[in-house]
Amino acid sequence: MDPMQLHELASKRLDTEALACGCKALQTPSWESITDDRWQAEVERVGSLRPPDVDEPTFEEFHPNGTRYGSPDAPIAIAWYPFNRCDVYSCRKCRSVFMRYTEYGGYYVDHRVRMVDPAFVVQDT
Numbered sequence: 461m462d463p464m465q466l467h468e469l470a471s472k473r474l475d476t477e478a479l480a481c482g483c484k485a486l487q488t489p490s491w492e493s494i495t496d497d498r499w500q501a502e503v504e505r506v507g508s509l510r511p512p513d514v515d516e517p518t519f520e521e522f523h524p525n526g527t528r529y530g531s532p533d534a535p536i537a538i539a540w541y542p543f544n545r546c547d548v549y550s551c552r553k554c555r556s557v558f559m560r561y562t563e564y565g566g567y568y569v570d571h572r573v574r575m576v577d578p579a580f581v582v583q584d585t
Contacts (some may be wrong), residue, residue: 461507461548463538463583469506469550470557470576481554487575489532491542494560494573500551503558507548509538517544522582537582542572 461469483500511517522540527533529542536543536559546559557576562569 461509461538463536463581465507466509466536466538466548466557466576467578467581467583469548470578470581472555473557474554481551481556483551483554483556483558486551486558486573487556488573489575489577490530490534491572491574494571496571499571502552503549504552505547506550506557509543509546509548509559511539511544514544517541533580535582536576536580548576 481502483503485498486494486500486503518539519541521529521542522535522537523531524535527535538544538546542561542563543559545561547561549558549560550556551558558573559576560571560573562571564570
């Protein structure tokens with residue numbers, strides 16, 4: 461999935477339904493840890509931001525305006541970490557779009573999710 465496709469998909473969100481939707485627990489403006497029991501059944505995988513021809517994508521981040529990984533206004537630049545390791549999901553009910561990746565540490569596995577705000581999708585980096 462490229463930035464334009466991600467932006468277009470996220471722009472189809474139905475705001476009135478999102479307020480009462482079961483996926484509300486996933487509607488986070490910045491990266492948040494999410495356990496499997498909080499993952500919602502109405503959310504389905506619709507694509508990937510992972511580069512198909514790269515075995516090990518970069519861990520470099522893209523923050524030209526001084527944001528950080530956890531900033532709710534951090535740009536969504538799919539060529540950069542952690543977006544380059546994400547799958548994309550959409551809610552069947554309200555059409556909210558989410559990115560999800562897994563952080564692997566020495567002794568843990570941490571699934572993280574961030575809702576896609578189309579205003580923060582960067583077209584070219």
